[in-house]
Amino acid sequence: MSSKKDSSNSNFYKEPGPKLSAESPFESMMERFRFAADILKLDEGMFQYLASPVKQVIVSIPVVMDNGEIKVFEGYRVIHDNVLGPSKGGIRYAPDVNLDEVKALASWMTWKCAVVNVPFGGAKGGVRCNPKDLSKTELERLTRRYTAALLEVFGPDKDIPAPDMNTNEQVMAWIMDTYSMNAQRTETAVVTGKPIILGGSQGRKEATGRGVVTVTLAALNKMGIMPNKTKVAVQGFGNVGSVSAQLMYEQGAKIIAVSDISGGYYREEGLDIPKMIEYSQNNGYSLEGYENAQKISNDELLELECDVLIPAAKEDQINRENAHKIRAKIISEGANGPVTANADAILEQNGVMVIPDILANAGGVTVSYFEWVQDRQGYFWTEERVNRRLNRMMRNAFDNLYGVSEEYNITLRQAAYVYAINRVATTLKLRGIYA
Incomplete structure (x- = not known):
């Protein structure tokens, strides 16, 4: 076991963390971390501690x-x-x-x-x-x-x-x-994500997708777009993607495209998401062979003209090669790292609002926290209560980041890192360094 490193490495501020490729979502994260640290004017010692x-x-x-x-x-x-x-x-x-x-x-x-x-x-x-x-x-x-x-x-x-x-x-x-x-x-x-009979929480499986939709609706509200007037494309049809698509569908949005490993499925008039979920479940969790839609590639799905794009599949899907082709108004990152750091500036220049992964897909860890609280109390909540509290926390988090983005005139992603790092750094300063 190793503990906090000392601050003797003068190059640490510029090159912290693991040495990963420039396209890695983790290196993208560290680049954004360095940007936020600069805005907050963290001294090198604090930077090293937090990194x-x-x-x-x-x-x-x-x-x-x-x-x-x-x-x-x-x-x-x-x-x-x-x-x-x-x-x-x-x-x-x-x-x-x-x-x-x-x-x-x-x-x-x-x-x-x-x-x-x-x-x-x-x-x-x-x-x-x-x-x-x-x-x-x-x-x-x-x-x-x-x-x-x-x-x-x-x-x-x-x-x-x-x-x-x-x-x-x-x-x-x-x-x-x-x-x-x-x-x-x-x-x-001691763990979360357990079976309900062993102290797991209601609503845990749907929590990440539900959180994606909550912050997406908050963003649509800021932009003055009604959910029932919204066109949505969802990349990925696993747990996060399918739940996100279903909940947006229930809000009256038109889901014009979804995709999984078998490719993309497009219908300008809108897809029947409940039927597609049922088909996938009965087909080994694959949309392969689904006929009531036009077949497109995953790349084509990303470039569709729509109001909301939810990349909920893999990392590095939107990068400097295709960022200029994105025609969505809002990208809500259901997956971890679907947009690389070198695509951020392109999307910003094109007026695309990106709801970052560390907010958009934080519904899972939020309900994990609820599960831990319920286990500690020995008292368990209904699914309705879990969902209500999740929606409130996710909406409050979006509002906090939106306020930070306006205060510093930065993107929501940059605001997320500024807010998070400032919160941890402030707490650390108050607690002090034990010696």
């Missing part, structure tokens, strides 16, 4: 495979910051997970929590493995051994994991049980 992780843990995870052989995996957990409260962040299982990626994602979580005024710091975890190659029992043994190696890190008042890439409710249940068995008490609040 450096509090703790980095690497663990070896020996697992007895189903055939009796022993295989050793590598696991990570990075706590970027815990100034605002316990650290919070998902755990991903993927063959290309590495420490630099986990460090960058942990810092992203710090700013995301700060933007929506959730009293958590940022963290992230991962195990380098291909879960498709593992049986369910091997995944369980891997998860439990990973948890056991991090018992001193995890805790409802310390560090709270959640699902991420290739992990789910079942993985969270195994983590909760392993921690509880070692603590000799049932501790549901």
